[in-house]
Amino acid sequence: MINNPYNPGIPVNPRYYANQKNLLSTFRVNVNAVTKSGGITQPENLAIIGPWGMGKTSTLGKFEYILQNEFKDTQTFSSFVALKPANCEDPDTFCACILENLFKVYKTTMPLPKQVLDFIKDELIILDTWKLSRLSVNSPEFVRAGQKVTAINFTDTLLRFWGKLKDSDIKIVVIMIDDIHYVMLKEQGDIFYNLRTDIQMLGMAGVPFMFIISTSDILYPIIQDFAEPFTRLFDRNELGLFPINGTMEQIRKPLEIESIPLSVSQNVIEKIHEITRGHPYFVTLIMRELLFRLPADCTVIDDFDKYIPDALEILAVKKFDADFASTTDAEKEVLFKVAALREDEFMPKEVGGKTTVTLLDRLIKKKLIVKTGYGKYRFYTHLFGEYLLSQKVRFDRGN
Ligand SMILES: Nc1ncnc2c1ncn2[C@@H]1O[C@H](COP(=O)(O)OP(=O)(O)O)[C@@H](O)[C@H]1O
Numbered sequence: 085m086i087n088n089p090y091n092p093g094i095p096v097n098p099r100y101y102a103n104q105k106n107l108l109s110t111f112r113v114n115v116n117a118v119t120k121s122g123g124i125t126q127p128e129n130l131a132i133i134g135p136w137g138m139g140k141t142s143t144l145g146k147f148e149y150i151l152q153n154e155f156k157d158t159q160t161f162s163s164f165v166a167l168k169p170a171n172c173e174d175p176d177t178f179c180a181c182i183l184e185n186l187f188k189v190y191k192t193t194m195p196l197p198k199q200v201l202d203f204i205k206d207e208l209i210i211l212d213t214w215k216l217s218r219l220s221v222n223s224p225e226f227v228r229a230g231q232k233v234t235a236i237n238f239t240d241t242l243l244r245f246w247g248k249l250k251d252s253d254i255k256i257v258v259i260m261i262d263d264i265h266y267v268m269l270k271e272q273g274d275i276f277y278n279l280r281t282d283i284q285m286l287g288m289a290g291v292p293f294m295f296i297i298s299t300s301d302i303l304y305p306i307i308q309d310f311a312e313p314f315t316r317l318f319d320r321n322e323l324g325l326f327p328i329n330g331t332m333e334q335i336r337k338p339l340e341i342e343s344i345p346l347s348v349s350q351n352v353i354e355k356i357h358e359i360t361r362g363h364p365y366f367v368t369l370i371m372r373e374l375l376f377r378l379p380a381d382c383t384v385i386d387d388f389d390k391y392i393p394d395a396l397e398i399l400a401v402k403k404f405d406a407d408f409a410s411t412t413d414a415e416k417e418v419l420f421k422v423a424a425l426r427e428d429e430f431m432p433k434e435v436g437g438k439t440t441v442t443l444l445d446r447l448i449k450k451k452l453i454v455k456t457g458y459g460k461y462r463f464y465t466h467l468f469g470e471y472l473l474s475q476k477v478r479f480d481r482g483n
């Protein structure tokens with residue numbers, strides 16, 4: 085088929101977004117309450133937590149879409165920050181990144197008046213000057229005589245910005261920060277402490293700034309003894325595997341929306357659900373492959389195996405081979421031991437004890453293993469375990 089609406093490589097088109105009804109409803113109710121209350125109701129900050137590929141970025145995109153479409157008669161301002169590890173080197177760089185995004189890649193439901201645009205222009209000049217002074221620390225040619233390297237004042241900038249937005253009748257500002265766990269990977273806990281203070285000060289000043297963070301679930305177990313007070317500012321929302329109804333919606337919705345005359349039978353949906361256990365990334369990946377394999381005139385699909393007899397192989401080519409190649413021999417050995425357990429969860433002592441913990445930490449950073457609780461781990465997807473079992477045979481032959 086030529087029209088293929090499934091693409092696992094990018095966040096889902098918000099119109100195809102499936103499942104997660106409660107989460108979307110939490111967001112809608114929250115925005116509605118804040119924007120209709122005339123300043124009395126404060127926004128609730130949200131944390132979207134989930135392992136790789138479970139729909140974090142897609143969810144933030146959906147929130148943005150909801151603001152733009154369902155609240156188009158309400159004045160809103162939102163910005164989306166795709167955090168990179170380089171933005172988490174220190175608290176100032178982090179704040180500069182958030183502010184730069186806020187002023188450069190925002191979305192509004194109304195044209196911004198001149199006074200707000202002027203404010204944004206001035207703030208961007210300040211940020212550029214700051215960046216230049218930052219560079220000058222390492223490159224003397226940039227140093228300008230008498231220039232002071234001032235730190236970024238996050239709260240103050242946002243309060244002044246709110247002053248302008250309020251005059252323009254904006255009712256809510258939504259700041260979304262995607263992949264905030266990079267802060268942990270860079271071991272920059274100060275960023276959390278500072279951000280917590282900033283968010284609290286904004287709350288105390290009564291300004292309607294709603295912060296939404298997304299993080300892989302590595303953050304929450306680690307953060308408990310680290311930046312626990314920070315996490316208390318957020319309402320936790322965990323993204324998990326889809327139930328069968330969620331998978332069904334994920335499969336059928338794009339076809340309906342794009343009026344593609346293809347009907348996917350219940351047993352095919354069940355088969356895909358069984359293989360993927362409702363992991364949205366892999367559902368999309370399989371559907372993409374399936375549609376490419378169908379003849380152009382196909383209108384009903386009720387035999388999955390006829391078109392996809394080799395699901396694991398497809399997943400291997402598209403994803404697991406690269407995952408596997410990213411590991412060292414010592415890490416591979418641990419991975420094989422874990423796979424051989426054939427369990428949903430495992431403890432380090434089952435695969436070699438204390439020394440493995442360091443290896444497991446490295447595999448967490450490579451996003452292949454997820455820490456599920458104190459001393460408990462699992463593969464980021466059970467399919468990777470199955471792949472490893474098939475790989476082990478080849479690996480042993482090769483050695
Ligand atoms: N709610 C959803 N509805 C439909 N597809 C989804 C949904 N959540 C995730 N997906 C699919 O999974 C893929 C990975 O989602 P993404 O948002 O990039 O995950 P994450 O940011 O958690 O790594 C997307 O390309 C999309 O195909």
Ligand SMILES: [Mg+2]
Nearest residue numbers: 140141142262
């Ligand atoms: Mg993402």
